[in-house]
Amino acid sequence: MQVREAHAPKGRRQPSSPAPLSADGTLDLISAPTTFSRNEEVFGEGEPPIYIYKVKSGCIRTYSTLSDGRRQIGAFYLPGDIFGLEARGEHSVSAEAIVSSRLRVVKKTMMMSIAAGDIAMTRHLLDLTTAELHRTQSHIVLLLKGAKARVVGFLLELAERENSRSDIDLPMSRQDIADYLGLSIETVSRTLSRLETAAAIALPTTRRVVLLDRSKLEEMNA
Amino acid sequence: MQVREAHAPKGRRQPSSPAPLSADGTLDLISAPTTFSRNEEVFGEGEPPIYIYKVKSGCIRTYSTLSDGRRQIGAFYLPGDIFGLEARGEHSVSAEAIVSSRLRVVKKTMMMSIAAGDIAMTRHLLDLTTAELHRTQSHIVLLLKGAKARVVGFLLELAERENSRSDIDLPMSRQDIADYLGLSIETVSRTLSRLETAAAIALPTTRRVVLLDRSKLEEMNA
DNA sequence: CGACCATTTGATATGGATCAAGCGATGTGG
DNA sequence: CCACATCGCTTGATCCATATCAAATGGTCG
Numbered sequence: 340m341q342v343r344e345a346h347a348p349k350g351r352r353q354p355s356s357p358a359p360l361s362a363d364g365t366l367d368l369i370s371a372p373t374t375f376s377r378n379e380e381v382f383g384e385g386e387p388p389i390y391i392y393k394v395k396s397g398c399i400r401t402y403s404t405l406s407d408g409r410r411q412i413g414a415f416y417l418p419g420d421i422f423g424l425e426a427r428g429e430h431s432v433s434a435e436a437i438v439s440s441r442l443r444v445v446k447k448t449m450m451m452s453i454a455a456g457d458i459a460m461t462r463h464l465l466d467l468t469t470a471e472l473h474r475t476q477s478h479i480v481l482l483l484k485g486a487k488a489r490v491v492g493f494l495l496e497l498a499e500r501e502n503s504r505s506d507i508d509l510p511m512s513r514q515d516i517a518d519y520l521g522l523s524i525e526t527v528s529r530t531l532s533r534l535e536t537a538a539a540i541a542l543p544t545t546r547r548v549v550l551l552d553r554s555k556l557e558e559m560n561a
Numbered sequence: 562m563q564v565r566e567a568h569a570p571k572g573r574r575q576p577s578s579p580a581p582l583s584a585d586g587t588l589d590l591i592s593a594p595t596t597f598s599r600n601e602e603v604f605g606e607g608e609p610p611i612y613i614y615k616v617k618s619g620c621i622r623t624y625s626t627l628s629d630g631r632r633q634i635g636a637f638y639l640p641g642d643i644f645g646l647e648a649r650g651e652h653s654v655s656a657e658a659i660v661s662s663r664l665r666v667v668k669k670t671m672m673m674s675i676a677a678g679d680i681a682m683t684r685h686l687l688d689l690t691t692a693e694l695h696r697t698q699s700h701i702v703l704l705l706k707g708a709k710a711r712v713v714g715f716l717l718e719l720a721e722r723e724n725s726r727s728d729i730d731l732p733m734s735r736q737d738i739a740d741y742l743g744l745s746i747e748t749v750s751r752t753l754s755r756l757e758t759a760a761a762i763a764l765p766t767t768r769r770v771v772l773l774d775r776s777k778l779e780e781m782n783a
Numbered sequence: 784c785g786a787c788c789a790t791t792t793g794a795t796a797t798g799g800a801t802c803a804a805g806c807g808a809t810g811t812g813g
Numbered sequence: 814c815c816a817c818a819t820c821g822c823t824t825g826a827t828c829c830a831t832a833t834c835a836a837a838t839g840g841t842c843g
Contacts, residue, residue, distance in 0.1 A: 406783045427691040458677035468690045469649040475697040482704050483743050521705050523800055528823055561628045750791055
C-alpha cells in the first residue's frame, strides 16, 4: 500500500460546564450551547468521555490517526446530529470543528442517571448508539466501492442529510472528503470534475455542489 | 470498480422459543441453547429483530449483500461473542452459521424490560453495543490498509480472540476471509502463501495457521 | 476411484496512488 | 489598490497493487 502525509496540530479548549437541567420531549440535549471555532478540538482520542454532544450549527469531524500517519475521518456531524457516543472508557476517536460550530453538551453521567429510571431514555440511548453503528456499517459499504461510487454516495448522503434539495453546501475541504472516503485528494478532485463533465453535477464554487441528474447519480452509486 | 459473483442461497429455520428466565451475574444470556448447522441462516436482513444471540460454540458470520452482488462480511462471532445488537426496527445484516454452532438466544423485549429497572443491565447493553461499534471502526481501519496488512491484521486479531496462542483455527473459507477483508479470494490466497514463504506463518492445513514470527507480523501490520 | 469443490498459482489488465506542475482564490504589505 | 505570497484545488503523466481471467492442484465425500 501507499501512504502520504500527516496533519497539522490543532487548538484546544475545555467546554464550559453544562447548565442546569431543562429537558424537552424527545431528549433534546440539555446545556448551554458552546461555540468551537474552526479546527478547534472538541475532544481527543484516549481522553475520558465526559460529555455527549449535539450539533446546533456548523460541522464536526471525528477521525483517528492510523499507524502510518494517515488520517481516517469516521464521520461528519451536521446540525441535529449527536456524537460522542462511541466512547467506552475512553474516546476512540478525536473530534474537531470543521467550521465555527455551536454544540450542546451534556454530561454522560447525567444521561445515565436519567436512563436508570426511564425506560424511554434507555431505549433512546440505545437507539442513538445503534444508529451510529449503522452509520459505520454504511461507511464500510461505501469504502468497498470504486472511487466514482464513493464520491457519488457521499454527495447523495450529504444532500439527504443537509436539506434534501439538490444544492449541497460542503463545509469540509477536499482533503477531508478524501480522508473520509479513503481516497487521495487528487482522485476526489478528478472524480468531481468528471461528474461535472458528465453533466451529473455542477460546481458553482469549490464548496458548493448542485446535483443535476439524480438518476444518473443513483446508477453511478450502484 | 470491479465485481464478480454472488453467493449461494442458504437453509433456514426458526429457533425454538427461549426457555424461562434464570439469569447469572454478568448478564450471561438466558435460554436453551439452539443448534444451527453449517450455512444455516440465523436471521436475515430486513427481518424484525426478536432475539439477541450469544455464541456457545462454532462460528457465525454476519454479512450484507451489496448492490452489485458482492457479499460483505461484517463480522465473525466466536464463542463468547454476542451478536444481533445492530438491529433497530429491522436487522441490517444477515447472520449464518459458518460451521455447526450452538447459540443461546434471548428475547430483546426481555432484555429491555430487565434493563428498565436495572441500571447495571442498561449500562451493560450500552457497553455491548458500543463494543460492536468499536469493532466496526476497527474493521474500517483494517480495510484502509494494503492487502498484506489486512491479512496479517485479520490473523492477529483472530489469534487474540481465539486462544492467544500462535495456533489459529480458521472456521471460515478463503472466500469468507476475502469477503471480510474486501479482497479477492486470489489475493488472500497469494498473501497467505507469501507469508508462509517469508517464514512469518506456517500453513499445516488450509484451515490452520501457525504464527511463526510475531514481531515480523506486527511490523507488517503497520 | 472419480466427481466436485476449494484453494493455489500464473499472466494480464486496470483503477487509483503518487509525483509533478499549473491555476485560482484569498489575504497581506507596500 | 495593486503586486505578490500562500493555500487549496485541479490537471497531467506515470507507476504499482490488486482485480480479473485462466488453468492447475489438492482435498473430500460418495
